[in-house]
Amino acid sequence: MELMIVVVVVSVLALIAIYGTNRYIANSKTTEAVQLIGSIKAAEESYKDETFTYLDVTGDLTTYYPSNPKRGQFKVQWGGAPTDIAAKWGTLGVQPAGPVAFVYACVAGDGTAAPPSPSGVTVKGWPTTAQGTPYYVVKAIADLDPGGPETTYISPSFTNQIFSANEGD
Numbered sequence: 001m002e003l004m005i006v007v008v009v010v011s012v013l014a015l016i017a018i019y020g021t022n023r024y025i026a027n028s029k030t031t032e033a034v035q036l037i038g039s040i041k042a043a044e045e046s047y048k049d050e051t052f053t054y055l056d057v058t059g060d061l062t063t064y065y066p067s068n069p070k071r072g073q074f075k076v077q078w079g080g081a082p083t084d085i086a087a088k089w090g091t092l093g094v095q096p097a098g099p100v101a102f103v104y105a106c107v108a109g110d111g112t113a114a115p116p117s118p119s120g121v122t123v124k125g126w127p128t129t130a131q132g133t134p135y136y137v138v139k140a141i142a143d144l145d146p147g148g149p150e151t152t153y154i155s156p157s158f159t160n161q162i163f164s165a166n167e168g169d
Helices: 002-051 084-092
Strands: 103-109 135-142 151-156 163-165
Touching (some): 002 084, 002 103, 002 151
Antiparallel strands (some): 103 135, 151 163
């Protein structure tokens, strides 16, 4: 009887350790997105200081770079084949230190239209009409838990916050 109790206790502890380890690994992967979004925001502000406008890199928030059909499940190198989008990221000077698990989109506008809605992330107070000031919106997305919901980060120029959904899932 005592042996059965020991087995049950050890099993419960192992289950907790496995869950905690998996959660830690998933959360560590999200660090890439937060840091690179910060770099993209800084690059957009620097670009605006020189040109008086933000750079529209991907044209919308559904065209991602780099190309990775299994985003989040394995990392891909930033760069690769030369494309218009790769050239625009180069213009911004965005270059991660190594391969990335997330894919990224960055859209900009002159303020005559509302910023694109943050699909996949709930953000209170997101503008639904034109604000009259230039803006950009950066989005990062990855499927860190295959079959589960995609982890999404989004950050606009009109706030310093980075909003997330399904963080670490």
